[in-house]
Amino acid sequence: MEEGFRLIPEQASAFAARYDMLYWFLTGVCGLFALLIVVLIIVFAVRYRRRPDREPEQTNDSMGLEIFWSVIPAILVMVMFVWGADLYLDETIPPAGAEDIYVVGKQWMWKIQHPNGRREINELHVPVGRAVKITHTSQDVIHSFYIPAFRIKQDSVPGQYRTMWFEPTRPGQYHLFCAEYCGTGHSRMIGRVVVMEDMEYQTWLGGYTAETPVEAGRKLFVDLDCASCHESGQRQRCPTLGGLYGTKVQLADGRTALFDETYIRESILDPKAKVAAGFQPVMPTFRGQVTEEQILALIAYIKSLSPNVAVPERSAQ
Amino acid sequence: MDLTVAHQFDDAEQQQEASTLGMWIFLATEILFFGGMFLGYTVYRAMYPHEFAAASSHLDVVLGTVNTAVLLCSSLTMALGVYSAQLGSRRMLALCLGLTMLLGAVFLGIKFYEYYQKYEEGLIPGSGFTWAGANPNQTSLFFVFYFIMTGMHALHMIIGLGLMTVLVLLTRRGRFTPSYYTPVELGGLYWHFVDIVWVFLFPLLYLIDRSS
């Protein structure tokens, strides 16, 4: 992070450059209008200042002027809206093949998990030039994952998963801030994002031999006895989970649900909420028995059972 | 000088116009107040339709229907009271107001009996909540809104009874004449409003999915 006095934040993502263009457009337009008003006020106040020898002149209204200064601003703000909406929609839809990183915010730290198993606290290492997708949630209150240099931010809400994405464009270190007031340690819930060249990143990632989320998830799946019902075999009473991720599943009450991270999480914590069609509501709840990170590991494992999900290889030692 | 016209008003007509408009605006604020509760209820009902339906079936629809009838009758007696005031019939006015209060008290009695029933069944949300079926937490949310919404309604009824008491006292003192009975009219508006809120509460809370 660069120390010292600045007036403009660093641009370190593909989005940041486009963002700043719109920002300076807004500054220019708004600056012009502000200047216009200030200059007019000063000019009128001086030119028409009270003098004992001059009476004010009661001018007539002008419909034309009213329409003019209603329509022009309306057009300008619509330009702002369209430009901003376009940028926003690009910004919120992650490209396919983005690197998946999971984040759990809690009072008062960020816990980050890479797909190959490497974990970090308050630090996020990412490679330059590749899209990164962050799936995040909170363990307690609402936080917000904010990286000013990338110009992105999203609230981390307990009980829900959110996703955001970015593509870093410059190696370096950048601020990571929590941007939603969350109690005593809100100002301390900060860290840094480290953007590295790809080779460096692979090295950093590889020097780590803990189990991947998929492996951890498989272990939990067996330890918590999910396998006995959900894998085909003698005692199978529940749907097998292969090939389901990303598809629409039929529910017992006639509705359909998208088999995504949120659905998997809900099924673990509130299994009777959305029971699959053709099956009995016999699954027990695991609320209180699994942490948010364990849920994410289970999700990673279940996702790996679907062919359309790329399973990251553990990097060679 | 007409003693019933307050000094800021020019005449009785202006006073009556102002008072009536004031009451209508106040009722608009009450719509927004209850509206917040209705919105929260609607959101959670959309999220947990089965749990809400299951919970609703644990409400006593017979008592709820009786209460609805009681309140509608009380609105009738209130309207008859306003009519009596228009005609200048003091005794009828006092009688109608009294009947309205009686019916209101019956409503509250039945309501509190229902609350007591819920207590016995362990359906008060919080640590004492017991639910044999699925998803007790989401089901408990139904009861949270049930108690808050009907509780707020009951509070407004109690205030209404207070207003009726004042009106009865003023009637007995001969305060109202065919040319001045604005407080009775405004009391009527308030009472009808509280009634209408119940007319919305009853189906939303008691009648989810009763046909199946």
Add this chain to the structure above:
Amino acid sequence: MSTMPVAIYTREHYLNASYGWKSWLLTRDHKRIGLLYLMSITFFFFLGGAFATMVRLELMTPKGDLFEAETYNKLFSMHGIVMVFLFLIPSIPAVLGNFLVPMMIGARDLAFPRLNLLSWYLYMIGGVFTLWAIVAGGVDTGWTFYTPYSSLFSNTHVVLTVLGIFVVGFSSILTGLNFIVTIHTMRAPGMTWFRMPLFLWSHYATAIIMVLATPVLAITLVLVGVERIWRVGIFDPAIGGDPILFQHLFWFYSHPAVYIMILPGMGVVSELITTHARKRIFGYSFVAFASLAIAFIGFLVWGHHMFVAGESQYASLMFSVLSFLVAIPSAIKVFNWTATLYKGSVSYDAPMLYAMGFIGLFTIGGLTGLFLATIAIDVHLHDTYFVVAHFHYIMVGGMVMAYLGGIHNWWPKISGRMYPEGWARLAAGIVFIGFNLTFFPQFVLGYLGMPRRYYAYADEFQVLNVMSTAGASILAVGYLLPMIYLIWSLKYGPEAGPNPWNATGLEWQTLSPPPPDNFEETPIVTEPAYNYGPDRRTSI
């Protein structure tokens, strides 16, 4: 200049018509009630200002070295709560509105004087509850009370505070109700809607918001209180609740509330500009309808506070469009005020200085709102100091300056005395300079990425923070000066006479201070508003 002020002491007016505690605490006179409010909100303004001072002192250094984190969190929370609910929302309507609405329409009082007194008592009771919460240890949820932090995690006096705000809310509702009924039913003969001063149009629009939005806040706070006491899961995701539901309910009130906190100021500015440029307003009906448009559209934009909170994309797009739309009527007003100065006779009296300052600063604040309405831009700026700067430009650079301008403009009417013009102009200048120095750097801080509600921050933010704190100290001087010289003027100021500005408007056609019933006899209106031309018939 200082002749013996005989007339004020010998003539009967609303201040001397009766003496003693009871005549004030049980008054039904809208003018006395306005003064009761003046004293209480001045107290809360300086209390909120004390909290702000402590916040800015902490922020002089990057480390959190002056206060504990918990204390700091309480300081900014209480600053917001006191300033929003106990100062800004009542301010102009409760002080100037109460005093002037009946006078401007030619009535003897508001429609419901006893309700008006009740409003003040509700305000005081709510204020006492809030003070009690502060003294008992404070609240640290921010003025926004986001769940689940406020409902499940905070260890501070949340319930007591929300109770206080709940009660103050009813004060607001009753004031609004009173204004609407008064304006509808008690206008003097000949005072049609379109002959009313624009101050009344603004207060009418404000009253509509007060009446329709505040109840939603009331029920939202009840739900937070219930959740906190009984833990029943309304906003707790672990038991099926939705914390975002709170945000929708909260902002459904709190966005319209910000229009409560600017529309009255706009009404004041319309009066100040016309009076002190001796000109009729340019585009009267446009300004009048713009007030109504702001009130109406203002109810439709609350989601722009939640662009990054997890709103759906479609909702975000809709709220963004509507937020741009609500800016247009404000722009129309700014242009019309500026055009009113054209060919006028512009005095540099303090009220006019405040009005011109308002237009400039409100314009900047409003324009920065466009940044925040642009969804992609808001993603970076949300919850940073950019937002803090934006709303302070409008609420302080706008509303507070309008409030001060209005106090000065109607001071002669309220007290019968003139304030010292030299000191008043100096104070206006100090406020303007101090304000800009305090808040402009915060736009830059926000763009750089400094989040809100941080008591310790990255080193590179320090220079701008020091500038901001320096500005705040200047601003404080600017606010203290009027306290001193206005009180001084009560005893030593020259007698003002009924119409020192030679303004139009019914309030100036009666004595200063006014008699208890405002007018010797009910005025009859035959002219349009702001009839400053040669065919003007009214002037005492």
